[in-house]
Every structure is written in structure tokens, then in C-alpha cells.
Amino acid sequence: MKILKAFLAIIFVLSVGVVAAHEEHKDTVLEDESIVVFNAWVRMMPSSQKITAAYMVIENNLDHEIILESATSANAEVVEIHQMTTENGQMVMNMVNALSIPAKGEVVLSEGGYHLMLINLKKATKVDDLIPITLHIKGQDDVMINAKVSDKMPFNEKFCSCCSMPKKSK
Numbered sequence: 001m002k003i004l005k006a007f008l009a010i011i012f013v014l015s016v017g018v019v020a021a022h023e024e025h026k027d028t029v030l031e032d033e034s035i036v037v038f039n040a041w042v043r044m045m046p047s048s049q050k051i052t053a054a055y056m057v058i059e060n061n062l063d064h065e066i067i068l069e070s071a072t073s074a075n076a077e078v079v080e081i082h083q084m085t086t087e088n089g090q091m092v093m094n095m096v097n098a099l100s101i102p103a104k105g106e107v108v109l110s111e112g113g114y115h116l117m118l119i120n121l122k123k124a125t126k127v128d129d130l131i132p133i134t135l136h137i138k139g140q141d142d143v144m145i146n147a148k149v150s151d152k153m154p155f156n157e158k159f160c161s162c163c164s165m166p167k168k169s170k
């Protein structure tokens, strides 16, 4: 499978001066813009913790649904797709086998919802480190992103910073 060039977050920041005032952060774009990942970040954890979560918005510009089947990271032994839900008033975290992103739609991976769980971290991270994550989408080229380590949500995931319209979340 051909791996397409991804725009690294750092290059985006360096090359687009306006980005500092621009909350929506495009982490990766396949060359044809068929799949776009925005606002990827990884929660900073104390070094004693070998597990953390990654959040992002995955946008599908194709006219058919796409299926995120798995993800991998050089910084973690295992990456799982998880979903937080409320069961009997308790927040529980379940592993899901795949995540569907609807045609011309997007899925928001955010606190309290879907996320990628990075398990058995291979090295300690600090705020602003970039964690490489590769998304494996059925029948598509791999999508490579660099998610920034942060101790709090660095982006407003619910609203577009350009037009302040609520973003679709499914």
C-alpha cells in the first residue's frame, strides 16, 4: 500500500503564520484531500502512566463511508479504538473493532467519546512532543499524523474556528 505524504503539524505551523490565531489545525491531508485529519492531540500523562488517549477529527470527503480498522504508533506497543459510554450512570470504556466515518462526513474523537488508546508507551513524552500515529483505513492509503502532546484540550473540537458553525459529529 502506497503511503502518501502527510503534512507534518510542525511544517504547517512554520509555513502558515496565521495558524496561531486559527484553532482548526489540519494535521494531515491525503494528496487528493479525500481524508483529512484535524486537531489531533495526545493527553499528557505522568511518566509512571504507560497509557494515554489520542483525540482528533477524521473527515471523509469521499462519497462512500470509510472504516477505520486500526491504528499504530511508533510510540506505543498497541493502539486500540475505544469508546466511552455511560452505562448505569457510570462512564465505561469499551474497545471497538472499527469506526465508520460516513460519506461526506466526519467523526470527532474527543474526551468522553471515541478515542485512540495508546498502550504500553515506549518513551516518556512532554508537552508539545509530536506523537506519530498511522490510521489504517480499509481500502485506503494509510493516513499518517503527528498528534501534539498537551495537558488539556488544545482545540475547540465542536466548532469551526473559521465560521463558528457547529461541526457535524456522528
Ligand SMILES: [Cu+2]
Pocket (backbone or CB within 6 Å): 053, 082, 083, 093, 115, 116, 117
Ligand atoms: Cu480508552
